[in-house]
Amino acid sequence: MTRPHAQTIPVWTPPLGDAVPRSLCTDCGISRTADPKRCGHACQFIKPDYPALETRAHGRPRDPGREDEAFFGPYQRMLRAALVPPAAGAQWTGITTRIGARLLETGAVDAVLAMAADPNDRWRPRPVLVTRAADMAQCRGMRMGTAPLLALLEPAIALGYRRLAVIGIPCQIYALRALEAELGLERLYVIGTPCSDNTTTERFHEFLALLSDNPASITYLEFRADYHVELRFADGSHRRIPFLLLPLSKLPGDFFPLTCRTCVDYTNSLADITVGYMGGEGEQWLLVRNARGEELLGLLGNELRTAAPGSAGKRRGPVMGFLKNTERAAGGLPVRGMPNFLRPLVGWLMPKVGPRGLEFARARLEMKAVETILHLRRQEPRRLRHMVPAHVWALVAPYGLTPNEDEKP
Numbered sequence: 460m461t462r463p464h465a466q467t468i469p470v471w472t473p474p475l476g477d478a479v480p481r482s483l484c485t486d487c488g489i490s491r492t493a494d495p496k497r498c499g500h501a502c503q504f505i506k507p508d509y510p511a512l513e514t515r516a517h518g519r520p521r522d523p524g525r526e527d528e529a530f531f532g533p534y535q536r537m538l539r540a541a542l543v544p545p546a547a548g549a550q551w552t553g554i555t556t557r558i559g560a561r562l563l564e565t566g567a568v569d570a571v572l573a574m575a576a577d578p579n580d581r582w583r584p585r586p587v588l589v590t591r592a593a594d595m596a597q598c599r600g601m602r603m604g605t606a607p608l609l610a611l612l613e614p615a616i617a618l619g620y621r622r623l624a625v626i627g628i629p630c631q632i633y634a635l636r637a638l639e640a641e642l643g644l645e646r647l648y649v650i651g652t653p654c655s656d657n658t659t660t661e662r663f664h665e666f667l668a669l670l671s672d673n674p675a676s677i678t679y680l681e682f683r684a685d686y687h688v689e690l691r692f693a694d695g696s697h698r699r700i701p702f703l704l705l706p707l708s709k710l711p712g713d714f715f716p717l718t719c720r721t722c723v724d725y726t727n728s729l730a731d732i733t734v735g736y737m738g739g740e741g742e743q744w745l746l747v748r749n750a751r752g753e754e755l756l757g758l759l760g761n762e763l764r765t766a767a768p769g770s771a772g773k774r775r776g777p778v779m780g781f782l783k784n785t786e787r788a789a790g791g792l793p794v795r796g797m798p799n800f801l802r803p804l805v806g807w808l809m810p811k812v813g814p815r816g817l818e819f820a821r822a823r824l825e826m827k828a829v830e831t832i833l834h835l836r837r838q839e840p841r842r843l844r845h846m847v848p849a850h851v852w853a854l855v856a857p858y859g860l861t862p863n864e865d866e867k868p
């Protein structure tokens with residue numbers, strides 16, 4: 460494989476094969492490779508084996524004796540963190556892309572596989588091979604949708620790149636880990652972000668159109684851990700909308716694809732390091748999962764400000780409420796049954812009394828597990844036995860959801 464204009468094209472997407480259509484697929488890229496049959500043992504949505512892959516990646520599976528591992532997967536330590544100063548254009552402070560840049564700067568890798576924006580649509584992800592540290596800046600920010608990141612593995616290897624870093628979301632990282640041993644790489648660093656409630660880029664544009672009369676002017680959106688969506692606009696202005704005041708009832712029931720309502724690894728448990736925000740109380744939240752994750756963190760040196768993560772509030776009530784709303788929605792979006800006049804008041808109260816910090820993250824993990832079970836039972840009941848690992852059942856058991864004989868892993 461030759462890389463055209465290597466010096467002039469800063470980040471590069473090689474020509475990609477066609478995707479093989481499959482049900483419950485987020486087009487992670489494996490079906491576009493020379494051997495699409497590998498999906499059978501690589502796919503998170505077919506028959507995942509988390510204990511085996513966690514053991515391969517981290518030396519052990521999640522330890523039920525360490526309570527938070529039941530939620531977040533194996534880790535050595537968790538931190539609140541911020542890059543100082545924050546990187547311009549980053550989703551939070553830019554820890555993720557800075558790790559990629561440091562790997563290139565220090566020569567630890569030949570290339571980083573990550574997402575940049577489509578040149579014609581800032582919200583559409585485009586998988587890219589990055590070989591110059593400065594070009595990691597083009598990958599800053601969150602895109603909505605999925606794109607075939609792992610289809611770049613073969614072109615990268617064909618170019619002679621044997622030391623790679625991959626920055627990806629959980630459904631991509633599962634397939635990467637499942638195939639890691641077959642790739643013949645000299646070195647692989649895996650930087651993961653959590654992921655939930657993703658949808659297609661087209662659907663996301665419909666959502667933006669409900670939030671603003673001029674959706675094209677929205678440059679940034681984040682569902683923050685303080686129960687608000689933050690919007691930023693091209694003119695530099697900001698807006699924060701309480702979750703409860705979002706126009707969710709105007710969205711179609713299938714706004715989120717079934718894949719994203721039923722995936723089972725919110726916190727990217729197979730990454731060397733997970734870089735998220737939901738346990739960070741307004742800052743970023745890092746889970747260092749193994750020695751390689753520690754090495755990645757070490758690359759940031761004193762560019763990083765860190766603190767211990769906090770936790771407050773109680774999740775049981777909100778999770779129970781979410782379960783009831785999801786059941787009532789019968790496959791659609793779990794819109795809260797609440798009179799409109801109460802919404803602003805409850806929206807104001809939630810950041811003060813609702814679960815915060817790690818308790819917020821645990822609540823989100825349990826809610827996601829509830830969704831997985833209820834949506835699969837409704838739409839793909841035969842998938843439950845193979846697709847839902849024991850640790851997901853453990854998260855919903857306190858809420859009265861247990862597997863029947865046909866569903867037991």
Ligand SMILES: Cc1cc2nc3c(=O)[nH]c(=O)nc-3n(C[C@H](O)[C@H](O)[C@H](O)COP(=O)(O)OP(=O)(O)OC[C@H]3O[C@@H](n4cnc5c(N)ncnc54)[C@H](O)[C@@H]3O)c2cc1C
Nearest residue numbers: 549550551552553554555556573574599600602735736737
């Ligand atoms: C759809 C989606 C949902 C998310 N939901 C949560 C959540 O519920 N809780 C939580 O804690 N974190 C979530 N995250 C992660 C979070 O938004 C931040 O990306 C993360 O905290 C890193 O911030 P940063 O400033 O370090 O990233 P930056 O330095 O700005 O880099 C962003 C990185 O994200 C990658 N990326 C962007 N869009 C995509 C995409 N569509 N697919 C794959 N990779 C992408 C890019 O490759 C880039 O490396 C989600 C991310 C996505 C893409």
Ligand code: SF4
Nearest residue numbers: 484485487490498502
């Ligand atoms: S492994 Fe990737 S491409 Fe294959 S079915 Fe799963 S998500 Fe789709």
Ligand code: SF4
Nearest residue numbers: 630654655657719722
């Ligand atoms: S929500 Fe789950 S299935 Fe959907 S893109 Fe994110 S990790 Fe993949």
